[in-house]
Amino acid sequence: MLKSLNVGELTPKDEIHARINNLKARMEEQGIALAIILQNVDLFYFTGSLQKGVLAVSADRDPVFFVEKSLARAEEETPLEITPIKKDKDIKDILSDLGALRGRCGMELDVLPVLVFERWKSILGYDNIVDVWPLIRDLRIIKSSFEIRQVKRSGEIISRVFEKAKEIVREGMREVDIAAVLESEGRMHGHQGFLRMRGLNQEMMNIYITHGLSGTIVSGADVPISGAGVTHAIPQGPSVNRAQRGIPLLIDYGAGYNGYITDETRAYAVGELKDIYLKGHAVAREIIEETMDFAKEGIDGTEVFMRALHKAKHEGLEEYFMGYGEGKVGFIGHGLGLEINELPVITPRHKIILQEGMIFAFEPKFIFPGEGSVGIEVDFIVRKNGLERVTDSSIDIVYV
Amino acid sequence: MLKSLNVGELTPKDEIHARINNLKARMEEQGIALAIILQNVDLFYFTGSLQKGVLAVSADRDPVFFVEKSLARAEEETPLEITPIKKDKDIKDILSDLGALRGRCGMELDVLPVLVFERWKSILGYDNIVDVWPLIRDLRIIKSSFEIRQVKRSGEIISRVFEKAKEIVREGMREVDIAAVLESEGRMHGHQGFLRMRGLNQEMMNIYITHGLSGTIVSGADVPISGAGVTHAIPQGPSVNRAQRGIPLLIDYGAGYNGYITDETRAYAVGELKDIYLKGHAVAREIIEETMDFAKEGIDGTEVFMRALHKAKHEGLEEYFMGYGEGKVGFIGHGLGLEINELPVITPRHKIILQEGMIFAFEPKFIFPGEGSVGIEVDFIVRKNGLERVTDSSIDIVYV
Numbered sequence: 001m002l003k004s005l006n007v008g009e010l011t012p013k014d015e016i017h018a019r020i021n022n023l024k025a026r027m028e029e030q031g032i033a034l035a036i037i038l039q040n041v042d043l044f045y046f047t048g049s050l051q052k053g054v055l056a057v058s059a060d061r062d063p064v065f066f067v068e069k070s071l072a073r074a075e076e077e078t079p080l081e082i083t084p085i086k087k088d089k090d091i092k093d094i095l096s097d098l099g100a101l102r103g104r105c106g107m108e109l110d111v112l113p114v115l116v117f118e119r120w121k122s123i124l125g126y127d128n129i130v131d132v133w134p135l136i137r138d139l140r141i142i143k144s145s146f147e148i149r150q151v152k153r154s155g156e157i158i159s160r161v162f163e164k165a166k167e168i169v170r171e172g173m174r175e176v177d178i179a180a181v182l183e184s185e186g187r188m189h190g191h192q193g194f195l196r197m198r199g200l201n202q203e204m205m206n207i208y209i210t211h212g213l214s215g216t217i218v219s220g221a222d223v224p225i226s227g228a229g230v231t232h233a234i235p236q237g238p239s240v241n242r243a244q245r246g247i248p249l250l251i252d253y254g255a256g257y258n259g260y261i262t263d264e265t266r267a268y269a270v271g272e273l274k275d276i277y278l279k280g281h282a283v284a285r286e287i288i289e290e291t292m293d294f295a296k297e298g299i300d301g302t303e304v305f306m307r308a309l310h311k312a313k314h315e316g317l318e319e320y321f322m323g324y325g326e327g328k329v330g331f332i333g334h335g336l337g338l339e340i341n342e343l344p345v346i347t348p349r350h351k352i353i354l355q356e357g358m359i360f361a362f363e364p365k366f367i368f369p370g371e372g373s374v375g376i377e378v379d380f381i382v383r384k385n386g387l388e389r390v391t392d393s394s395i396d397i398v399y400v
Numbered sequence: 401m402l403k404s405l406n407v408g409e410l411t412p413k414d415e416i417h418a419r420i421n422n423l424k425a426r427m428e429e430q431g432i433a434l435a436i437i438l439q440n441v442d443l444f445y446f447t448g449s450l451q452k453g454v455l456a457v458s459a460d461r462d463p464v465f466f467v468e469k470s471l472a473r474a475e476e477e478t479p480l481e482i483t484p485i486k487k488d489k490d491i492k493d494i495l496s497d498l499g500a501l502r503g504r505c506g507m508e509l510d511v512l513p514v515l516v517f518e519r520w521k522s523i524l525g526y527d528n529i530v531d532v533w534p535l536i537r538d539l540r541i542i543k544s545s546f547e548i549r550q551v552k553r554s555g556e557i558i559s560r561v562f563e564k565a566k567e568i569v570r571e572g573m574r575e576v577d578i579a580a581v582l583e584s585e586g587r588m589h590g591h592q593g594f595l596r597m598r599g600l601n602q603e604m605m606n607i608y609i610t611h612g613l614s615g616t617i618v619s620g621a622d623v624p625i626s627g628a629g630v631t632h633a634i635p636q637g638p639s640v641n642r643a644q645r646g647i648p649l650l651i652d653y654g655a656g657y658n659g660y661i662t663d664e665t666r667a668y669a670v671g672e673l674k675d676i677y678l679k680g681h682a683v684a685r686e687i688i689e690e691t692m693d694f695a696k697e698g699i700d701g702t703e704v705f706m707r708a709l710h711k712a713k714h715e716g717l718e719e720y721f722m723g724y725g726e727g728k729v730g731f732i733g734h735g736l737g738l739e740i741n742e743l744p745v746i747t748p749r750h751k752i753i754l755q756e757g758m759i760f761a762f763e764p765k766f767i768f769p770g771e772g773s774v775g776i777e778v779d780f781i782v783r784k785n786g787l788e789r790v791t792d793s794s795i796d797i798v799y800v
Binding site: 002004005006007008010038039040044048049050051052053068069070071072073076077109110111112113114115116117131176177179180181183184185187188190192193194196199200201203205213214217218219220221228229230231232233234235237239240241256257258259260326327338 | 410451471472511512588592596601613614628631635
């Protein structure tokens with residue numbers, strides 16, 4: 001029924017079973033007997049369906065996928081057997097009859113609200129429940145070939161949007177009007193509608209367009225360039241600022257296809273740019289090229305960050321690197337997948353050894369206070385022998 | 401600085417102080433000495449700023465607004481005095497010095513993730529923290545004249561989008577392409593970018609376009625018509641389904657202006673509609689008209705629902721009213737404000753007495769399984785003597 005309405009392949013059966021088996025192995029290692037998965041993205045990852053339901057994974061038995069609604073839709077989407085329920089309380093008796101309610105229980109404590117958690121503790125009869133998110137997060141960090149296919153398809157949407165931008169960006173246009181046209185373009189080419197970011201108060205747009213002053217505004221968000229937004233009620237994203245000659249206009253676009261997010265940035269310009277912007281862009285490009293020359297499986301992410309920082313220092317741009325003043329952020333890359341804030345984070349703060357199948361956005365950017373910003377963002381797939389670009393879209397400044 | 405980049409008025413100083421004083425009065429009644437507010441929308445409601453910060457409200461002293469970043473931006477936005485902090489741990493000493501860390505403490509337990517909550521309990525040194533969300537929720541239910549002005553401006557975006565739809569909806573277009581054009585139109589006319597929905601796993605689009613089969617697909621979401629989406633990874637919203645003659649195309653659009661959400665639905669048609677759709681639309685219209693005839697301050701929301709249900713029954717449409725089978729929902733209206741799932745909910749399940757200044761979306765809809773859906777959604781402001789429509793956009797079927 002849904003085949004005629006949706007695009008995008010379902011998650012293959014083997015892949016769903018492999019993911020669950022990997023989780024079971026990690027639960028075994030950590031002494032967790034039962035994981036109750038409620039968050040929609042994790043549920044989608046392990047079942048292939050994002051319907052209203054609950055997945056119970058026991059370390060030593062078959063998973064039970066409880067679905068409240070839509071049953072019809074979940075049945076089309078998941079390779080798992082479905083246990084229909086009318087309400088979440090029904091789960092207790094079923095798990096109890098299976099003998100699954102013993103040993104340590106884990107839930108996603110990083111996202112479960114206190115009241116939801118207390119309710120589940122009481123439904124299941126546990127006094128204490130541990131956090132199972134670190135296990136899930138570490139599983140999700142390595143992308144399968146199926147996932148990489150979705151990511152590449154997502155990247156194609158980015159390439160189309162950047163091509164369209166070349167046609168439409170003109171002097172005098174408001175950032176928000178450029179954004180409106182480009183979002184529309186992305187949607188027509190398969191964008192899923194919105195992107196997901198995990199955690200309390202984590203919000204994001206599909207597209208950030210910044211230019212001059214708006215590219216230097218600091219926001220509460222942990223990103224180097226957030227934009228001013230059109231209202232203080234959503235203080236991020238494109239603003240009503242108009243494109244002027246000689247100042248780079250940055251387009252930071254996030255595509256989403258079949259759940260999978262990609263996120264790249266390009267610089268557009270009307271007329272010649274001042275030297276400081278040309279230099280910033282050139283250094284960003286060199287950082288990307290040098291990173292592609294040495295990073296690969298086995299390299300530590302902290303080294304990737306430190307080399308980029310070193311390059312920025314060497315070029316006299318350290319002060320502006322990845323933000324200025326209170327707006328400076330402590331990373332140059334972030335993992336991509338079903339959520340935009342996955343691992344690996346490329347930061348000096350946490351060691352992370354790159355492994356084949358990790359995917360991250362890499363975004364050397366320079367913010368010149370009172371002036372504007374410049375930079376590039378590309379997405380990388382970590383391979384044994386190097387980094388593979390997700391898109392083949394040019395990283396040159398686009399003069400329009 | 402931001403004046404040149406943003407549209408939309410800041411929340412007036414008097415209003416911020418009135419909101420905080422109302423919260424303090426309710427805290428006093430409930431025996432809560434200190435409320436720590438972390439969720440971004442609540443923070444915006446009480447401070448006028450959505451920067452990264454924490455608001456500490458004591459029942460018997462001045463509030464303390466801690467801001468981590470952006471300080472510059474928060475200073476432009478809030479009438480409150482700001483206490484800058486480097487990290488959230490700094491709050492403990494400041495509140496302790498003020499003597500504010502005594503008595504019962506409340507936090508937003510409906511949205512605070514367990515790990516965040518545990519961290520705050522430990523920072524503040526409380527063993528037990530109660531839920532302060534019911535107090536905030538009940539305050540937010542009554543909209544001020546400032547808020548109503550924002551809501552009406554939000555409604556103007558809806559009217560423009562519905563006008564644009566008249567120009568562009570044509571036979572053979574995909575739902576998602578119509579959505580792309582209309583979202584773009586709304587954005588150019590002041591839409592803030594996205595809408596907010598409170599709670600775990602609560603996600604929404606700005607626009608839902610459904611037509612025939614896609615209007616009958618049930619999703620995990622608690623809405624009468626969710627659409628199929630373009631992917632099972634986001635199983636809601638417009639799909640790749642194409643508009644055909646004789647079947648209504650429903651456009652359910654949510655505008656957001658300066659934080660405030662409006663949400664209306666209209667039916668479009670290419671060619672004549674079958675009788676069942678004409679009847680469904682006519683009954684939806686009569687339900688709206690009858691509701692406007694009797695509902696006002698003092699009326700119970702359960703009565704509003706029951707009268708609508710009675711009308712549907714009387715017309716032989718009960719089976720299709722507000723969903724069919726597993727897709728049937730238990731409400732016909734939902735509150736609007738900074739989030740789309742505010743109070744009042746118009747449902748037979750919970751008594752709620754309408755009061756001047758409440759705002760809700762009212763959506764009599766009929767879902768005919770295997771066929772399609774029809775219905776209307778309008779937004780109402782509750783007044784002493786009746787209901788006021790937020791927009792003056794026609795509710796007739798639009799033949800294109």
